[in-house]
Structure formats: C-alpha cells, structure tokens
Amino acid sequence: MHSIAKIANYINAVDVVGDSDLLIKGLCGIDSGQDGYISYIHEQQYIKYLNITKASAVIVGHQCLDKSNGKTLIGVDNPAEAFSKLIPLFYNEPKSEYTISESAIVSDKSKLGSNCHLGHNVIIDTDVVIGDNVFIGNGCYIGKNSIVDDNSFLSNNVNIVKNSKIGKGVKIHSGTVVGGSGFGLFTNNKKHSLIPHIGNVIIYDNVSIGSNCCIDRGTINDTIIGENTCIDNLVQIAHNVRIGKGCIIAGQTGIAGSAIIGNFVTMGGQVGIVGHIEISDNVMIAGKSLVTKSIFKQDIISGIPAKNHKKRIKQEATINRMSDIIKNIKK
16 A cells, blocks of 8 residues: 555646645545545546545546545646556566567578567568567567567567568557558559558557557558657558657548648547658647548548537537528518
C-alpha cells in the first residue's frame, strides 16, 4: 500500500485536498470504485461520479479540486497520464525472459543484437538486422532486407514481409503484416494484372501498431509512419501512404494509396481516406467519416463526404426543418 502523499509526489501532483496519510491498496475504475482504492476522472462527463464512487481517492484536473465533497482528491495537469504512471507502482508485471528458442531459425547472413528474445518458430530471413533488446514473439517472420531497431517489441505471429525498417521502441501486436504487396493494378483487355511493388515500409521510433493491421510496402517510393504515431487494431494502410508524427488512428480505418497525412492528425473509428489526397497537421476526423478531398488547414471534420463539423451540423439541422419551412411558405 502507498499513502496519498507518496502517490502525489510520485505523479508530481499540483495539490491534494483531503487525507494525505490515507493508504491506497490499488487502482480502480471511477464507476466501479472500491474502498481503499484510487481512480481518476479525465473528462468532464464523469465528474458526476465524484459523489457516488466508492473509490477512496480520485485523481482529477487541478481545476476540479473544489469539488471534493469529502473525497480525497489529487490535482494534476493530466489525470489520464498521472493514473497510467501509477500502474507500475501497484502492479509489477513480470519482465519477459529474453531467450532464443531452439526452434527459431536465423539466417547466417543476418545480424542479431545483444539480449534479444526469439520465440518458438521465429524465422529471420537473409540480410536482416536485429538491434539490441528486441523481443520477437512466437511464430514471427522477419523477411529479407529488413531492420528491427533497438528495444522494439513484436508480439506473436507478426509478419514483416520484406524491405521494412522498424525504428527504436516500436510495438507491433499479433497478426499484423508489414511490407506486404500493395493493391496496385492495371487492366488490359479486361484482364487485371498486379503491379510489382519494390518500395519499402519505414516505421519511425516509438510507434505503436495494434493487432491484425496491414501496412503495405510502396510501389517505388516508401510507405512511411512517423514517430510516436499510435495505430489501433484492424487498420489498413495502403502503398505509398505517408503518415506524420504523433497521429492517432482508431480501429477499422482505411487509408488508400499515396495519401499524405500530416502531424498530430486524429482519426476516429472506421474512417476512410481516399487515395492521393493530403490531410494537414492537427486535423480531427470523426468516426465513420469519408474524406474525399484534401484538407489544407487545421479543422474538425465529419460525415460522408467529410466537411467542417459545425457547418455540417447546421446544414443537417436546416434540412430537418425543411418540411416545416415549406409548409410555412405554402401558407
């Protein structure tokens, strides 16, 4: 157990309201709180739980410290970040053992760094470079001319097809395929032929990629994902796509070929981006939107086709009133 005072110091709290000597056993959700545990509130819509949660203490934004109502509160700048820092304090996950399985196959033309883990049935093909402290789970395949840099983590059954460069501290989860051939084709006499893809995939440092994603290699140019970008499960990134740094891409999003995504772009679930367009920095795209044309300035967009969110809401409100407007005109 840890005291509120220790926790507040550990997460660099702005202030504490309540009992600094209170002992905390662990972490809990705000809606399913437990006595002796600590939770957090990150969004305004959950403030209502302060009065009903059974949690003994709550981490809140410092602007909410006046809403104590007898509850011990710890004020911080970013409650979600602060709460995540507490996880290793209360729950020590066992460290993964870094060993090389007898069933792993490593080409003698490839280079393996120090302190690496190769799970069962891992295959590392020719001319591959694996950095130091790399974890490669069971059943992974690392194809020809690929690089996996230091401190990266590949969960079970990740497939790096070929010609891929994985940066430092990258996490790729189970079932994801990186460097597969893109969906480029031409038609002649009603017969379709696939265009050979000889480009690479370049994934920069500290990128996180969820399960069962597909990131295709470029036709000639490279498919690029910028540093610190986070990609959810079941995302398709087509050939020649360039994604900037710090982007957030939610599940079931599809980005068509040669689209250029700026820095710090956020996409909700099931977003579609058509090919050969450009999305500017800091654009936010609501879930289930279809972006059909370039967005050249920071904006919040939504709908099919996607447009400025506020304008779209006003237009829909007007359309919903059209029948009444027409009736009034007829009168």
